Amino acid sequence: MILHGFAHKLGDDINTDYIISGKYKFNTLDMKELARHIFEDIEPNFIDKIKPGDIIVAGRNFGCGSSREQAPLVIKNAGLSAVVASSFARIFYRNAINNGLPLVECDTSRIQDGDELEIDLENGVVRDLTGGFEMGINPLPPFMMKLLQDGGLVEHFKKYGGFSIG
Amino acid sequence: MSHKTLTEKIFESHINREPRIGEVVVVDVDFAMGQDGTSPLAIQKFYDMGGKKVLRPDRIALVIDHGAPSPTEGFANLHKLMRDFSYEQGIRLFDIGSGVCHQLIPESGFAGPYDIVVGADSHTCTYGAVGAFSTGIGSSELAAVMISGKLWFKIPPAIRVILSGKIPSGVYSKDIVLYLAKTLTADGATYKALEFDGDVIDQLSMDARFTVSNMAVEVGAKAGIFPVDEKTKVWLREHGRDNMCDLSIDPLANYESTVEIDVSKLEPQIALPHRVDNVMSISEIGDIPIQEGYIGTCTNGRLEDMEIATSILDGKKIHPRVRLIVACASKSIYLEAMKKGLIEKLVEAGATVIPPGCGPCVGTHAGVPSDGENVISTANRNFKGRMGNNKAFIYLSSPATVAASCLTGKITDPRRFL
Structure with missing residues (x-):
């Protein structure tokens, strides 16, 4: 699977409250509706600035804070294709893979806002087509790769009737 | 007997063999919880996964605490979903006015030493105060636990946090844990467990220990575990738990790192x-x-x-x-x-x-x-x-x-x- 899109660069420690504010997420399970408010507290009208397939690029500790699974779901429902960050907080990491949202861990310092990116998950490479460089990515642990390939935890459970490790 | 962290001891009691740090294991979860910001999605995922009956209804509780009583129509409808699901599945519902999930779970005796407890709320790490390995999960994972009774974990390395000195007047466990957050930073313990040690523990009431464990996730930690002492046992007995085992820090265990904080000169922290x-x-x-x-x-x-x-x-x-x-x-x-x-x-x-x-x-x-x-x-x-x-x-x-x-x-x- 090769993903292709333009980078939207955010900083370090982007918490799940910033991805989707608590004041919205409790009111509905309609993720399309929630997606209208993505990153609103730190960048008003963010939803109007993205195109389908675009990629979030962030620094350290992306997805820290609350356990809300609405965070990766809102990112997916906003049409974003992946998150590339220097590191991820653990609950978000699990939630994203459980919902089939690809996460890529690598040094993001050289990627600029607006750069055209290509992510090759199978071969573990991020290419910055604008910057003209490529980087290797830290591979997902094997079990998480299986979950992602299954399309998330719901699909994994439907396929195996429970956790199938190994 | 080899030397083990609290985390390793707790996982060993569930897999019945020596655990290895970093390995992925699937274990039976002793208790699982969801609140009103996460349970409605978990219920939806439960049905998406093909769930019909919750496997162990006695091991699940749902708590309406984040917007209680309902402030909006949207909230009210999601609360109804939780009430109906709890009734149909025979699981415990803490409705409005009961309190915050992270007080209710230990207070009801649903968390104790050597337990593995998960909750669809990041501050589930709070029950480390009573010697549990407890951690936050997402809604899909809560649904998976409701269906299978199990969850997978990557056994984390641990950081030994030694708190020493005499707590000054006007300084409380909140000040200590805020200072710890400053010391470790927001991602200083990501994918790791904090395990608390030192003579300050004796000076902390159980209420004060819950405050410290509660904030473990603010430095990225999976868990924030206290050893079990006489104070823990008294508190647990008062809250309906018996047959407790000792759980103590082994300084020779394979700690990834050690952080020492002398609280004697600590001021109130902001x-x-x-x-x-x-x-x-x-x-x-x-x-x-x-x-x-x-x-x-x-x-x-x-x-x-x-x-x-x-x-x-x-x-x-x-x-x-x-x-x-x-x-x-x-x-x-x-x-x-x-x-x-x-x-x-x-x-x-x-x-x-x-x-x-x-x-x-x-x-x-x-x-x-x-x-x-x-x-x-x-x-x-x-x-x-x-x-x-x-x-x-x-x-x-x-x-x-x-x-x-x-x-x-x-x-x-x-x-x-x-």
């Missing part, structure tokens, strides 16, 4: 906007006016917190330009605080007491600040917009510092009133 690890000592921060104070939450809404706040506010009036909101962490704490006369004193001092629950901490109701206002709160997060307004500023402190600040109208050292 986390400044908009980061939990942006912490300063109270003498360093200068004059900061505040318009709202909040005492409560899963961090500091326990009886000891109410007693500390009341000792400062008793017989006084809060500043005329300040609102003070108080929420006990559970109904039983609320009742106890009433019996002890604490609620009366707080209300006479000018506090507005709201029902047990999460209150304004997550910005859904009951105390949203206005543009440009400063709030001093006993909560665990001060992210921009956290209390429902991204143009407000949230400062975090102990209940004593909130109480003192509400008297003067600016962030104030509580030692002035002791």
Whole structure:
């Protein structure tokens, strides 16, 4: 699977409250509706600035804070294709893979806002087509790769009737 | 017998062999919990996965605490979904007014030493205070636990946190854990467990230990575990648990690192906007006016917190330009605080007491600040917009510092009133 899109660069420690504010997420399970408010507290009208397939690029500790699974779901429902960050907080990491949202861990310092990116998950490479460089990515642990390939935890459970490790 | 971290000992008791740090294991979960921000999605996922019956209804509880009573139509409909599901599945529902999930689960005896407990709320790490490995999960994972009774874990390395010295007057466990957040930073323990050690533990009540474990996730930790001592056992017995085993730190265990904090010279600590690890000592921060104070939450809404706040506010009036909101962490704490006369004193001092629950901490109701206002709160997060307004500023402190600040109208050292 090769993903292709333009980078939207955010900083370090982007918490799940910033991805989707608590004041919205409790009111509905309609993720399309929630997606209208993505990153609103730190960048008003963010939803109007993205195109389908675009990629979030962030620094350290992306997805820290609350356990809300609405965070990766809102990112997916906003049409974003992946998150590339220097590191991820653990609950978000699990939630994203459980919902089939690809996460890529690598040094993001050289990627600029607006750069055209290509992510090759199978071969573990991020290419910055604008910057003209490529980087290797830290591979997902094997079990998480299986979950992602299954399309998330719901699909994994439907396929195996429970956790199938190994 | 080889040397093991608390985390390894707990996992060993579930897999019946020596665990290896970093390995992925699937274990039976002893208890699982969801709240009203996460359970509705978990219920949806449960059915998406093909779930029909919850495998072990006695091991699941749902808690309506984040927006209780319902502030909006949307909330109300999701609460109904939780009520109907709980009734149909025969699982325990803590409805409005019961309190905050992270008080109710240990208070009801659902977490104890060597237990593995998960909750669809990041502050599930709170039950480390009673010797459990407890951690936050997402809604899909809660659904998976409801169906299978199991969850997978990557056994984390542990950091030994040695707290030593005598806690000074006016300094509380909240100050210690805020200082720890400053020391470790917001991602200093990501994918790791914190395990607490040192002579400070003896000086901490169980209420105070819950405060420390509660904030483990604010440095990225999976868990924040205390050893089990006599104080733990007494508390657990009072809350319906028996057959407890010892759980103690082995200094020779394979700790990834050790952090030592001498609390003897610690001052009251404040986390400044908009980061939990942006912490300063109270003498360093200068004059900061505040318009709202909040005492409560899963961090500091326990009886000891109410007693500390009341000792400062008793017989006084809060500043005329300040609102003070108080929420006990559970109904039983609320009742106890009433019996002890604490609620009366707080209300006479000018506090507005709201029902047990999460209150304004997550910005859904009951105390949203206005543009440009400063709030001093006993909560665990001060992210921009956290209390429902991204143009407000949230400062975090102990209940004593909130109480003192509400008297003067600016962030104030509580030692002035002791």
